[in-house]
Amino acid sequence: MSSRLDIELTSSRPDGTWTWRKAGAKLPKGEVSGDVVPDGVSVGDVVKADADVLIDGVVILSITPPKGPRADRFETLEVVGTRRDEPLVTQTLAPKGRGDGRGRGRRDGERRGRREDGDGRDRRPRSDRGERGERGERGERSERPRRPAPEPRPKPKRLRPGRTHRNAVLETLAAEQRPIAEQVLRGGVPAVRQAVDQQNEKNRSEGLPEIHGDELVALAEGLLPKLRAADWRDKADSALKLLAELDLRDLRSVVVAADQGARDDESRSLAQQLREGLTRRVEEEHAAWLKDLTETLADGRVVRALRLSSRPPKAGAPIPAELIERLTAITAENL
Template sequence: MSSRIEIEITSEIDDQQYTWRALGAREPKGTIKKSLLPAKIKIGDEFRVEADFLIDGIEILRVLPKRDERKGQETIEILGSRNENYGVTTQLVKKKRNKKNSRSRKNQKQNTQKTSKDQRPKRDAAKKPRQSRSPQRGKRLKAKRSHRNSVIDNLPDLHKPLAREVLSRGIPNLRKTLNNMELPQGFDVEILQYAEKINKQLKTAEWRDRADAVLKSAKDIDLRDFRSVVAAGGQWANSDELSSIQSQLETSLRERIDFEHQQWLSEIKKAIEDGKSVRALNLSSHPPKPGTPLPENLMGPLVDLANNSLDSDTGSHRWSVVVQAVAFSPIRLKVTPKGIPERISDELVATIKKLSDRIPNISGLFTDSLKQTTD
């Protein structure tokens, strides 16, 4: 689509062309055919033109006629009757009210508001969002945008809007926008190819920003973010410099996981020694490296602690909490309770019924209670 701009003639190249620039600015600039200009022109003349903004530059299509200069604004003077004596005057008088009636109306209004307020249904207390069972290991990643902004700044001025469009909306939305525009045949294909090239540069720069942030805080960053950056490096680390950064990330990740693993084992050991069965069970189900088995020297004491926590002296609510922790721990098939509560609550039955597939040894002790709920 063509646009209208104002230009200034800056120099004459030859008998066929002149150079121009945008009026009052250094850019944009380009060349214009002499055949499009009036017969007598000189350097510094200003024109309004219709132009096409292309990837390779700006093409002037035609010169528009100059606007007629306005000599001045035409105004109409309103004289009026010149009579400043107004024939009618008005004055608002406050209406007097009976104090007794107004007081009774006020009391009646207050009683009505109080009654309607009491009749309003009470809103349920806002439920707290359910927290993830997985413990957070470190602070979340907050990367800067220096490399990404550098890519945009190094592009020509005419291409920067396209880069921002790709960055904010993506290639699919850009394709839809181009389909709705009336463009010459094949023109949208060239734009999309160039946009995909810019998109690849932007994605690589974003990964570089994230990688720099991870390397800067390798000991504190959350392991989930750490792993995601390392995994994405296989796609975006496509140069020698970026491959070197990827190697540093992989080495730092291995060191971090080893450190977290030792800390994980020490926390489980301390929880077992302190008799905190639920904490020890929850920790055992979330190793720093998924799939890491629990060492034998901790598995035995943890099983004994869980068995002792599930006995006849333990209340139903506590039983339910411990059972949930056991169901997601690596020792779920090895736990054998020492007894069942004397009073089995509906909450405990519902918990065991929900997790029965994961804890068959425990659910077998509540066969009668589970049958009653089924019936």
């Protein structure tokens, strides 16, 4: 079965044969008899050929002559113009003397006459139109009474721990160990590894020998439990002082960290007090949330009620069925 190829005629020999190659490539290439090449082609032309691709080469069967230039289907018209030098934009002004007011006065008189004869509309001043006023029989629109804004609740305080226990631990360390301990307090053992990498990079740029980070990392891992306990103790002491006003997120974080930070009996006792305080605070916040949601529904504040219902202080606590029914009904009424 023959194939269609795009070939380029590369040369013409005196014996009437032509050489060719595939258009845009070096191979395949070969020779073709002059009887197959149509008239009107020349060296360098790219033509379409039917060829048989065999094991020992490509045989050109026929060549389609190239198409001539396509003729335009539409006739082009040349706009000659007037061949005179004229301005591209012209303007014509109305002659003076028009609009002296005579016609306007006549039209104004006709309008006044129609008003005096009566055209079905009340031309009296607004103050003499009776008790209806501007709005007619409907009367004045009553303004909706403004609802009093809810009393702003005090913002909970955020945790700002001291440094009493951390400083006490740092005082017990040698001077060369304190920088490593401070890095551990900032970001744990990964912070020590990062500091070692930065120091080695600086030493390489200055041509200095690199430091051995394995020993420093091992020292940081040994100091980590003691420093973690001191850090938690500072947070726990501050949380216990602000137990009734502390933000629940900060209080939860301190209680969760007690599993790794409370290492002695005193710390465990402190952690138990914080757990009990957290439970009490959550119950109080949940009761206040339900009360606020009930009052909001009673006042008809749909948007605020929906916002409150999506932010319960006690995770996973369901809303009472009665409040859900009221919230659903009032939301459907205001859609």
